[in-house]
Amino acid sequence: MIMTYxxxxxxxxxxxxxxxxxxxxxxxxxxxxxxxxxxxxxxLEEFGPQRIMDAPIxxxxxxxxxxxxxxxxxxxxxxxxxxxxxxxxxxxxVTVAGTTAYRWxxxxxxxxxxxxxxxxxxxxxxxxxxxxWFVHATGLKVVCPAFPADAKGLMMxxxxxxxxxxxxxxxxxxRKIKEDVPEGEYYVPLGKARIxxxxxxxxxxxxxxxxxxxxEAAATLEAEGLDVEVIDIRSLVPFDEATVxxxxxxxxxxxxxxxxxxxxxxxxxxxxxxxxxxxxxxxAPVVRVAAFDSPTPFAPTLERAVLPNAGGIADxxxxxxxx
Amino acid sequence: xxxxxxxxxAPQAPVSSSTLSETERxxxxxxxxxxxxxxxxxxxxxxxxxxxxxxxxxLGNEAVSVGTAxxxxxxxxxxxxxxxxxxxxxxxxxxLDTLMVNHLARKGSQMRGTDGxxxxxxxxxxxxxxxxxxxxxxxVAAGFVLASKMRGESCVALTYIGDGGAQVGEVHEALNxxxxxxxxxxxVIENNQYAYSTxxxxxxxxxxxxxxxxxxxxxxxxxxxxxxxxxxATTRKAVERARRGEGPTLIETVTMRMRGHAEHxxxxxxxKAMLEEWAAKDPVERYAERLIADGVMSTESVKQLRxxxxxxxxxxxxxxxxxxxxxxxxxxxxxxxxxxAQ
Ligand SMILES: Cc1ncc(C[n+]2csc(CCOP(=O)(O)OP(=O)(O)O)c2C)c(N)n1
Ligand SMILES: [Mg+2]
Numbered sequence: 001m002i003m004t005y006x007x008x009x010x011x012x013x014x015x016x017x018x019x020x021x022x023x024x025x026x027x028x029x030x031x032x033x034x035x036x037x038x039x040x041x042x043x044l045e046e047f048g049p050q051r052i053m054d055a056p057i058x059x060x061x062x063x064x065x066x067x068x069x070x071x072x073x074x075x076x077x078x079x080x081x082x083x084x085x086x087x088x089x090x091x092x093x094v095t096v097a098g099t100t101a102y103r104w105x106x107x108x109x110x111x112x113x114x115x116x117x118x119x120x121x122x123x124x125x126x127x128x129x130x131x132x133w134f135v136h137a138t139g140l141k142v143v144c145p146a147f148p149a150d151a152k153g154l155m156m157x158x159x160x161x162x163x164x165x166x167x168x169x170x171x172x173x174x175r176k177i178k179e180d181v182p183e184g185e186y187y188v189p190l191g192k193a194r195i196x197x198x199x200x201x202x203x204x205x206x207x208x209x210x211x212x213x214x215x216e217a218a219a220t221l222e223a224e225g226l227d228v229e230v231i232d233i234r235s236l237v238p239f240d241e242a243t244v245x246x247x248x249x250x251x252x253x254x255x256x257x258x259x260x261x262x263x264x265x266x267x268x269x270x271x272x273x274x275x276x277x278x279x280x281x282x283x284a285p286v287v288r289v290a291a292f293d294s295p296t297p298f299a300p301t302l303e304r305a306v307l308p309n310a311g312g313i314a315d316x317x318x319x320x321x322x323x
Numbered sequence: 324x325x326x327x328x329x330x331x332x333a334p335q336a337p338v339s340s341s342t343l344s345e346t347e348r349x350x351x352x353x354x355x356x357x358x359x360x361x362x363x364x365x366x367x368x369x370x371x372x373x374x375x376x377x378x379x380x381x382l383g384n385e386a387v388s389v390g391t392a393x394x395x396x397x398x399x400x401x402x403x404x405x406x407x408x409x410x411x412x413x414x415x416x417x418x419l420d421t422l423m424v425n426h427l428a429r430k431g432s433q434m435r436g437t438d439g440x441x442x443x444x445x446x447x448x449x450x451x452x453x454x455x456x457x458x459x460x461x462x463v464a465a466g467f468v469l470a471s472k473m474r475g476e477s478c479v480a481l482t483y484i485g486d487g488g489a490q491v492g493e494v495h496e497a498l499n500x501x502x503x504x505x506x507x508x509x510x511v512i513e514n515n516q517y518a519y520s521t522x523x524x525x526x527x528x529x530x531x532x533x534x535x536x537x538x539x540x541x542x543x544x545x546x547x548x549x550x551x552x553x554x555x556a557t558t559r560k561a562v563e564r565a566r567r568g569e570g571p572t573l574i575e576t577v578t579m580r581m582r583g584h585a586e587h588x589x590x591x592x593x594x595k596a597m598l599e600e601w602a603a604k605d606p607v608e609r610y611a612e613r614l615i616a617d618g619v620m621s622t623e624s625v626k627q628l629r630x631x632x633x634x635x636x637x638x639x640x641x642x643x644x645x646x647x648x649x650x651x652x653x654x655x656x657x658x659x660x661x662x663x664a665q
Binding site: 028029032033036054055056057058059060061082084085087088121123124125126292293294295297298299300301302303304305306 | 375376428429432434435436437438439440442454455456457487488490491492493518519520521525526527592648649650651652653654655658
């Protein structure tokens, strides 16, 4: 069935809730209102207020309660109205959720999800891409889907997973990207990258919105005789190093792209792995394309200036190919 | 599920005869009308498709913003407003053009386009705007007056939070800290019955949010937020206490959010009867009527005030919306103070 990215996420949640009584959702305005982006529209009617729980504006209580419920047999999905508000629940995630398996050998099968990303005039507090904070935290799985089918499949896998998973949706993709999505139960494993577009000359490794920028760049570059391979890593933790290294060993050239800011971003980790494990295969230095190291500004002229785009990725590929 | 009773009606009776001068009373009405007509002008902009960012109406909150801010010394105290406090900005002397260029993030904004709406800081006007994260600025307001106190200066901080935002953990930490340090902080909890779509019954279970004051060992009171003179009198008492070194005060103002959370929200979840009930208690209309009844203003002068104010607001907004966007290069400057021209 053709679904938008938003519909596919909702479908994954709905199927998981129908199949498993232990799954419930907690968040702000997710019930009567159906969520700030209407992602949970109709959920309250189908599942009732116990399983679609409108919470007070208390992100650390929401996340902490999800941790507690998951220690006691449930599989909660906590929504952050905007992922930026995850900062208010940071301690619960980093200190409690991310250390529990290691200390107690007990599962914390919870998902924290919400809209991230810029490009929609969201202001500095509704535009962040904070995924890498949680990569560095240890003990948290981090998922960043780029396509509807993957979004559904990764959501269902995240809910079934026995570790805490932070699932970053990109709000700019919600209604922009559509494709055929398998009906019913559908699982995409965490930690498996996907070659979205095979190519011979340069590997572009990306996730989230940057995958779409990379595909647009690849289409432009095809006309210039450059055959670009685009890899969507889909999850940052676990990270599918093998698929990335295999690609780079074939092409000998790589560009790494994400919408999050450059310094301390996951791109640096990808480059380090390539450098450590595929150095002798490289014909050019690996180049990163990412946002400028600033908060995401509000005015459209400024926001456009700091965020990466297809043109920037195309330029990076050209430079890499010409090295 | 048994629910605690909600403070629909304010437990305090409004003051019957005014102790304010006629000038003060006219000024209170003028500021409230400014807030009211600012809303109307922003709504017009939104309907024209020219607004940028969310349009958060403060309709119904005029008496709270104006009555609280009016109790302060705007030259010495400090304002940490929230998203429905445009009236407070006006009382603190913010001019419309500065407000609008900041609000719409145009070239010349005090935030250079990096942020918008009421988030700006204007230290000269003693206004430090909010961030989107609810409650995040309350500890900051506490720290601001902590510094004043350390230097022996008299500075009271006035800040706000909603019935929803009051459930953020930082609010608790800030109040407790301010109580322990006896800081001159006034926190107004604007209970307008809804937090986005969430009714108070799903936000808190105490009968009054001001009950929490007891737990912090500070003064707390719940009042009718539609009565500007009551709001002013209550805040003045809190200001006096703060200046005497008696620490923070929690004031819960009960009102009704008369529109959606922002203009994209049709607020179908709010019972019509509730809106009708509160429409009858309209803070601006009621105060205008009161001033007319007391012979402080005439029907004609109120009408004229409203029309002139609206025209003024529309003109300022139309001027601002025609301004160019900031230059893209601004995006790459000032992440650190090293680059900020001093
Ligand atoms: C920490 C945090 N969580 C969630 C939000 C999203 N949000 C913005 S305003 C709002 C409702 C606020 O309600 P309330 O505090 O009652 O203020 P009101 O808008 O009613 O004046 C929500 C949930 C936020 N801004 N900050
Ligand atoms: Mg409210």
